[in-house]
Amino acid sequence: MILDSKIPKGPLEQKWDNYKKKAKLVNPANRKKLDVIVVGTGLAGSSIAASLGEMGYHVKSFCFQDSPRRAHSVAAQGGVNAAKNYKNDGDSVYRMFVDTLKGGDFRAREANVYRMAECSLNLIDQAVAQGVPFGREYGGYLNNRSFGGVQVSRTFYARGQTGQQLLLGAYQALMRQVGKGSVQLYSRHEMLDLVMIDGKARGIIVRNLDTGEIERHAAHAVVLATGGYGKIYYLSTLAMGCNGSAIWRAHKKGALMASPSWIQVHPTSLPQSGDYQSKLTLMSESLRNDGRIWVPSKENETRQPHDIPENERDYYLERRYPAFGNLAPRDISSRAAKERIDAGYGIGPLKNAVYLDFSKAIREQGKEKIQEKYGNLFDMYLKITGYNAYNEPMMISPSAHFSMGGLWVDYELMTTIPGLFALGEANFADHGANRLGANSLLQASVDGYFIAPYTIANYLADDIHTGKISPDAPEFEVAENAVKKQIQGFMDIRGTKTVDYFHKTLGKLLYDYCGLARNEEGLKYAIGEIRKLKQEFYADVRVSGQGDKMNTELEKAGRVADYFEIGELMCYDALTRNESCGAHFREEFQTQDGEALRNDAEYQFISAWAWAGENNEPELVKEPLIFEEIQPTVRSYK
Amino acid sequence: MDLHLKIWRQKDRQSEGKLVNYDLKELNPHMSFLEMLDTLNEKLITEGDEPVEFDHDCREGICGQCGMMINGIAHGPLKNTTTCQLHLRSFKDGENILIEPFRAGAFPVKKDLKVDRSAFDRIISSGGFVSVNTGQAPDATAIAVTHQTAEEAFDSAACIGCGACVATCKNGSAALFTSAKITHMVLLPQGKEERSQRVLDMVSQMDRELFGHCSNTEACEVECPQGISVLNIARMNYEYGRALFFRKR
Ligand SMILES: Cc1cc2nc3c(=O)[nH]c(=O)nc-3n(C[C@H](O)[C@H](O)[C@H](O)COP(=O)(O)OP(=O)(O)OC[C@H]3O[C@@H](n4cnc5c(N)ncnc54)[C@H](O)[C@@H]3O)c2cc1C
Ligand code: SF4
Ligand code: FES
Numbered sequence: 001m002i003l004d005s006k007i008p009k010g011p012l013e014q015k016w017d018n019y020k021k022k023a024k025l026v027n028p029a030n031r032k033k034l035d036v037i038v039v040g041t042g043l044a045g046s047s048i049a050a051s052l053g054e055m056g057y058h059v060k061s062f063c064f065q066d067s068p069r070r071a072h073s074v075a076a077q078g079g080v081n082a083a084k085n086y087k088n089d090g091d092s093v094y095r096m097f098v099d100t101l102k103g104g105d106f107r108a109r110e111a112n113v114y115r116m117a118e119c120s121l122n123l124i125d126q127a128v129a130q131g132v133p134f135g136r137e138y139g140g141y142l143n144n145r146s147f148g149g150v151q152v153s154r155t156f157y158a159r160g161q162t163g164q165q166l167l168l169g170a171y172q173a174l175m176r177q178v179g180k181g182s183v184q185l186y187s188r189h190e191m192l193d194l195v196m197i198d199g200k201a202r203g204i205i206v207r208n209l210d211t212g213e214i215e216r217h218a219a220h221a222v223v224l225a226t227g228g229y230g231k232i233y234y235l236s237t238l239a240m241g242c243n244g245s246a247i248w249r250a251h252k253k254g255a256l257m258a259s260p261s262w263i264q265v266h267p268t269s270l271p272q273s274g275d276y277q278s279k280l281t282l283m284s285e286s287l288r289n290d291g292r293i294w295v296p297s298k299e300n301e302t303r304q305p306h307d308i309p310e311n312e313r314d315y316y317l318e319r320r321y322p323a324f325g326n327l328a329p330r331d332i333s334s335r336a337a338k339e340r341i342d343a344g345y346g347i348g349p350l351k352n353a354v355y356l357d358f359s360k361a362i363r364e365q366g367k368e369k370i371q372e373k374y375g376n377l378f379d380m381y382l383k384i385t386g387y388n389a390y391n392e393p394m395m396i397s398p399s400a401h402f403s404m405g406g407l408w409v410d411y412e413l414m415t416t417i418p419g420l421f422a423l424g425e426a427n428f429a430d431h432g433a434n435r436l437g438a439n440s441l442l443q444a445s446v447d448g449y450f451i452a453p454y455t456i457a458n459y460l461a462d463d464i465h466t467g468k469i470s471p472d473a474p475e476f477e478v479a480e481n482a483v484k485k486q487i488q489g490f491m492d493i494r495g496t497k498t499v500d501y502f503h504k505t506l507g508k509l510l511y512d513y514c515g516l517a518r519n520e521e522g523l524k525y526a527i528g529e530i531r532k533l534k535q536e537f538y539a540d541v542r543v544s545g546q547g548d549k550m551n552t553e554l555e556k557a558g559r560v561a562d563y564f565e566i567g568e569l570m571c572y573d574a575l576t577r578n579e580s581c582g583a584h585f586r587e588e589f590q591t592q593d594g595e596a597l598r599n600d601a602e603y604q605f606i607s608a609w610a611w612a613g614e615n616n617e618p619e620l621v622k623e624p625l626i627f628e629e630i631q632p633t634v635r636s637y638k
Numbered sequence: 639m640d641l642h643l644k645i646w647r648q649k650d651r652q653s654e655g656k657l658v659n660y661d662l663k664e665l666n667p668h669m670s671f672l673e674m675l676d677t678l679n680e681k682l683i684t685e686g687d688e689p690v691e692f693d694h695d696c697r698e699g700i701c702g703q704c705g706m707m708i709n710g711i712a713h714g715p716l717k718n719t720t721t722c723q724l725h726l727r728s729f730k731d732g733e734n735i736l737i738e739p740f741r742a743g744a745f746p747v748k749k750d751l752k753v754d755r756s757a758f759d760r761i762i763s764s765g766g767f768v769s770v771n772t773g774q775a776p777d778a779t780a781i782a783v784t785h786q787t788a789e790e791a792f793d794s795a796a797c798i799g800c801g802a803c804v805a806t807c808k809n810g811s812a813a814l815f816t817s818a819k820i821t822h823m824v825l826l827p828q829g830k831e832e833r834s835q836r837v838l839d840m841v842s843q844m845d846r847e848l849f850g851h852c853s854n855t856e857a858c859e860v861e862c863p864q865g866i867s868v869l870n871i872a873r874m875n876y877e878y879g880r881a882l883f884f885r886k887r
Contacts, residue, residue, distance in 0.1 A: 047772070050772065051772040051773075054771045054772060065695055065701070065703065066693060066703065066754070066755060066756065067755065067756065067758065067759050067799065068759070069702075069759070069762075069799055070695060070696075070701040070702060070703050070799075072695070072696065072701075074696065074700055074701050074798075075696045075698060075700050075701065084778070086779065122773070122775070124778045125775035125776065125777055125778045126770075126772065126773075126775045127778075128775065128778040128781055128828070129768065129770045129774070129775035129776070129778075129781070129828055130767070130768050130770055130828070131767075131768045131791075131795075131822065131823055131826050131828045131829050133783075133788045133789075133791040133792040133795050133822070133826065134778075134788065135788065136783055136784065136785045136787075136788040136789075137785060138784070138785045139782070139784075140782030140783055140784050140785070141779055141782065142778055142779065158792060158795075159792060161700070161796065164700055164796070164798075165792075165795060168795065171762070172762060172766055172767035172768070173767060173770075173772075175759060175762045175763035175766065175767060176763065176767045176769065178759075178763045179763035179764060179765075185759070187756065187759075210748055210754075239695040239696040239697065239701065240694060240695055240696075240697060241695045273668050274666050274668060274669070276666060276669050276673050276676070276677060277673065278670075278672070278673050278676055278697060279697050279698075281697075281698045282698075380698070380699065380723070383699070383716075383719060383723045383724075383725070384670075384723065384725070386668075386725070386727060449772050449773070450772070450773070453772065453773075496684070498680055498683050498684065500676070500680065542683055542684070544682075544683050544686070544687070544688050544689060545688050545689075549650075550650075550691060550748065550749050550752075552689070552691055553683065553689060
């Protein structure tokens with residue numbers, strides 16, 4: 001199989017304009033004859049559903065939460081990037097493009113990354129017009145801050161709740177269309193399968209989570225904007241419901257998965273405190289602007305932080321990466337923390353954390369200033385841990401956070417299945433092997449507001465004479481029966497262990513063998529263990545309640561079943577990349593001082609994977625990465 | 639620590655519900671309230687019972703999904719806190735805890751602790767937005783907003799749509815939720831153009847959804863996890879009066 005990324009010809013800065021000039025249009029009268037299904041109501045899903053609704057297409061929007069406003073985009077704290085250069089500190093679309101490509105360790109497509117930087121300008125305009133209350137200067141102009149991995153201030157923020165405010169903007173735009181009748185909303189509905197007719201995506205099978213009913217929905221195109229699958233690790237910064245099922249089921253129908261093992265581990269989450277724990281809460285990365293990270297320079301330190309004098313503290317990021325210090329990119333900061341923790345310098349009851357210290361910032365800027373910048377985060381920290389971070393340093397630790405991998409898409413954001421698009425965190429595009437802070441809200445939004453409206457129209461233009469797609473087609477019948485059979489299968493096992501038990505066990509395996517650091521032996525071991533665990537799941541899981549009623553355990557069972565397969569693929573992916581880059585650190589490939597050793601000669605490609613059937617080794621398809629504008633260099637933040 | 643729970647169990651919307659007793663032993667006080675319910679469910683499942691259904695997702699106080707009444711208080715005893723951010727250290731060893739769903743005419747119970755809050759979405763779709771299409775926006779700096787105004791708008795915009803204000807109100811009024819959105823929008827220049835139509839539409843939708851009237855008991859503000867101020871309601875009333883006045887003219 002040869003992957004065609006469909007990158008338009010011409011110089012980098014003209015590619016997107018050239019594409020738009022030539023893209024096919026759909027006459028307004030024809031748009032209402034075309035149906036589009038959008039799964040997901042996060043920033044990517046709400047924005048595309050609203051945009052298509054505004055244009056006059058007939059849209060159906062799905063999410064599993066009780067309201068679209070609760071999609072996980074709502075939880076993003078720190079901010080959203082845009083190369084507006086309002087600070088006059090030398091920012092530009094080009095610089096943002098370079099930062100992103102370099103931040104992603106040169107494992108992203110140039111053309112996509114450039115387009116994201118380009119569209120960032122419009123996103124801020126769009127959000128402000130919708131009423132997003134971004135932080136402002138006293139004179140009324142927008143304010144910016146800097147975020148991990150870059151040296152300019154290009155991050156726009158709404159206190160520590162940027163995701164919430166951006167999502168509310170998109171949600172309100174969506175609800176406006178719902179009110180007008182151009183979008184039909186199906187909340188508390190979970191997509192369980194993709195339906196294909198003649199090789200094209202033509203609909204989905206969903207379960208109404210309130211009633212347990214299985215429904216068929218047909219359309220001319222299907223958009224998956226279903227977010228990330230980092231919850232596969234169980235303990236992660238993601239919401240409990242986040243899952244990889246929608247993209248995984250599409251994968252099993254023929255859509256390739258790209259870069260599945262690149263899962264970003266975030267350096268500033270709260271540490272695990274016990275076995276009962278269900279998630280790890282993220283403390284926004286923006287805290288690193290003023291907080292200094294350190295551990296005691298003595299092993300197994302027992303003193304309280306304020307009893308440890310300055311010269312017995314190891315500010316290891318400032319020491320190892322003087323140019324970026326506490327703002328070093330996420331993969332580097334996370335790994336540096338793990339290195340210190342593993343070496344025995346960790347702090348906290350479980351010795352699994354490092355300090356994030358604000359005492360200097362409070363001394364220099366005053367408590368009030370810090371309170372204004374991060375007040376809600378300090379409150380959150382107090383609520384969760386019971387500690388007051390104005391008086392003593394926070395304890396933080398790395399935790400699974402963001403999936404750079406996802407469905408492979410071309411420049412049009414279309415998967416290898418015609419008519420199936422993937423947007424936002426559900427696709428693999430733009431971030432490479434590592435996502436820079438504040439680029440994800442951006443990517444999800446620009447995919448939905450500015451890119452997919454053109455590319456989906458370009459696809460639909462060929463479909464105006466197709467006529468309605470019927471949900472009575474035999475393909476729907478087959479898919480529906482398969483879904484019902486799977487559900488009955490889970491109900492019939494009646495074993496002894498809970499779904500959560502399996503999820504937690506899988507998560508721990510992945511943390512240990514396919515987490516911040518990996519090696520060949522460990523990955524091979526993990527593949528074997530995951531298969532065993534999966535077998536045990538199908539023999540011994542207990543799903544209580546009924547299959548045709550509201551049943552949270554059943555929902556979780558389906559997601560965990562997919563996680564076994566995704567986890568296995570993650571290990572294969574990690575195993576085939578004999579290099580260290582971004583989120584992927586293979587212990588066999590490192591420099592003498594413990595930095596990642598990338599291998600451009602052999603691995604400058606995107607790994608896209610085709611499903612080869614259960615328990616078979618997946619098939620690897622390579623998309624070579626060609627850099628015309630900048631040449632890959634060694635990433636150095638020293 | 640040990641806890642004695644009394645939890646509302648209700649099979650579905652039609653069935654009658656009842657309170658059921660459960661005892662949990664040796665809980666870690668650092669657990670969150672929802673993790674305590676997870677522990678209970680784990681136990682119920684392995685013992686062959688049906689777990690307690692409750693709504694939740696982010697578990698970090700931002701999605702607004704996890705509401706329940708704990709000892710008669712929406713989201714439990716701590717001020718400005720969602721249920722997921724409440725930890726067992728806020729309770730005493732051996733304490734009795736009563737756990738019920740949010741109750742309001744406009745929030746029917748779906749099962750156990752889950753209620754239907756879709757009425758909030760319909761209030762937003764009736765007018766809680768700025769009518770701007772994608773790709774239409776002027777440069778962001780063209781709309782200047784002072785720091786104070788942006789912060790004030792944010793204070794109102796921060797509502798997470800959890801419904802605690804409704805559940806705690808003896809009239810089941812959605813005034814705090816609706817007024818927060820109206821205030822957010824009207825403070826900003828972008829939202830001013832549609833201010834009259836918006837408030838009229840949203841208030842009438844609120845009535846259609848069978849929310850009660852606001853009689854200024856201010857209970858909502860006390861239990862709002864985001865600390866949304868009742869001054870928003872005053873603002874909504876002012877906007878409503880203003881809109882009616884201009885409409886008559
Ligand atoms: C705690 C946290 C903080 C973050 N902070 C930042 C930040 O400061 N800056 C930044 O840029 N990024 C941040 N991110 C990342 C960013 O928030 C996400 O990558 C982004 O919001 C993803 O948006 P999305 O639209 O792709 O998906 P989501 O917002 O996750 O939406 C997924 C949607 O899909 C639906 N869905 C999923 N599966 C199904 C199914 N099978 N059937 C039906 N519906 C389904 C869900 O209901 C939901 O509506 C943060 C992430 C986290 C977890
Ligand atoms: S006003 Fe407060 S209590 Fe009411 S829905 Fe909003 S956040 Fe919840
Ligand atoms: S679970 Fe999201 S606010 Fe509590």
